[in-house]
Amino acid sequence: MEESFAVKDCGLIAIATGQEAQNLRELRDRVQTIHPGCIYYHFWGGMLSPSFDETEYQNDFAAWAWRSLHDNILAERLAIIDPSQHRKIDSLRQELLDVIEERLAESELVVWAHPGQRFKFIRSQILVFDTGTRITAPTEMAEQIALMSRGSIFYHFIDARRRTDTARSDFVEWLAAFDDPLCMELIRRISAIDPWFTTLTALRQELAAVFDRCTAGGGEK
């Protein structure tokens, strides 16, 4: 029998590590050894933290390459890294290092950021709590998602990719337990949502719309 969906919520708190980089070589050296929480934070944390960076660069490394090193080629390559493709932080770390190494090999000059624009490594602690809300059927989800906090969307849609064995969102994991064509359609549509270039508020609307369309119309239209 399918279990009900337990709605959880979360918050991040950022911690300065005191480590920083002023050029690409220093960034490479720090990334090799930095706390795994920093890699997580600089790829995902921006969605839950006050965000000031330009949204076309979806991780802090790419934004820094563009804004402080003025290296658009590097920024584009870093921006395309998809952290959800990596089950382990060390694998994501390696892809990040590969891109940096490649750029270092191409460049004759090491560009320095201004002293006030060093890359500051930050890590975070994530605090998760149960809201007490339980959802028993996919047909309830559209209404319930609209009521979820940004933290809940982050936890179930973003953080879940690192937490679950299948690297999928909690919504997909839950729906997979139902042997039902409607749920298969929901899984297909939810899996097609790109979590980048958006905000948690917009993601919440997108998810609610998917559930709303499918459950109201009985599937594909």
Added chain:
Amino acid sequence: MNGLLEKYVPIVGAEVIDHLRHLAEPLKGSRVVHVNSTREGGGVAEILSWLIPFKQELGLETSWEVIKGDPEFYQCTKSFHNGLQGAGVTIPAGQLEAFEQTNRDNAEQLRSLLTEADFVFIHDPQPAPLLHFCPERKGKWVWRCHIDLSRPNRGVWKYLREWVAGYDASVWSLADFAQPLPHPLYLIAPSIDPLSQKNRDLYAGEVDAVFDRHGLDPDLPLITQVSRYDRFKDPIGVIRAFQLAREFTPLQLVLAGGGAADDPEGEEVLREVREAAGDDPNIHILLLPADAHREINALQRASTIVLQKSTREGFGLTVTEAMWKGRPVIGGNTGGIRLQVINHQTGFLVNTPEGAALRIRYLLKNREHLEEMGRRARALVLDNFLVTRHLREYLTLMHALRHEGQDRIEL
């Protein structure tokens, strides 16, 4: 529940308030003490004036204590403040003795409250030595630094570091400000209260009335800087920017500020500002009392553009306030201003009076852009810089302190 938090639902949404209640539930009954050096004037006092009632409503036994000192103590702490922001200062040994003695005396008064508390938040350098004078403490002690310490005077920081290294954690407004210490350095940006007298919506008539009250011309564009009379706020640079811009377009300037009880330099800076303004009828220098929140609110809303041309700034809550009122801000390219003023999006970052003058002229010429920037500015504050986000991070911090060393805390 007295309904304080419910008042924020129409602004931030019910889910945000529910989130706060869930976070606070396991902390109910905790004894929390905040200590700073002034109850009025300056951003720290403002933050504490809303933070304390919020925590109380959420069931935390929270109190706010203010240490008391003599003029020598405040001279010393003002020098700390200047030195920590990079100024060259020499602090006489007598003042350092007054600093330590004041803390020793205040520790005597507060000892039982502080040692019994589950969480103690000490704000800024003034009360920092209290930790040292309360060796029997039971709870977690956090030093909350509101100052830009990105390039401190090394001698001043070396002295203060000895007093703050022993805390369980410290909290900084930005990663750029954090100095290495042997404990976790948490990052929490400040915030504003959208329902405070300084930020709540006002009737149009109330806004219009400031023109009459201060002899302003309602038909002239108004540029305003609201801040203490402090050299790091560069009020002279603002006057220079105004003078340069006015050569091209008619406008008027308001410099509005008051003194903080812990700032003995204010009067001297105010004299310099008056001298720089001369007898120009379009420069209005206002010395407002510390509780003139509604007046500042109206002035910000009456302004066409708001300036915060600081050369050093901890965070710049006046920037947040102006942005919340939908005003673009021309800000100094420093500290927390850089996080709020997204260049060309919510305002402009400038480095010189000339740069400020250029951007004033640009915005006055391009009114649609000015309006659009103002809308973006308000949206940025709604998402990131309101008290609810700030409170959430304080509660998260308290959980984090209880679960030290865990990257993932499941309540």
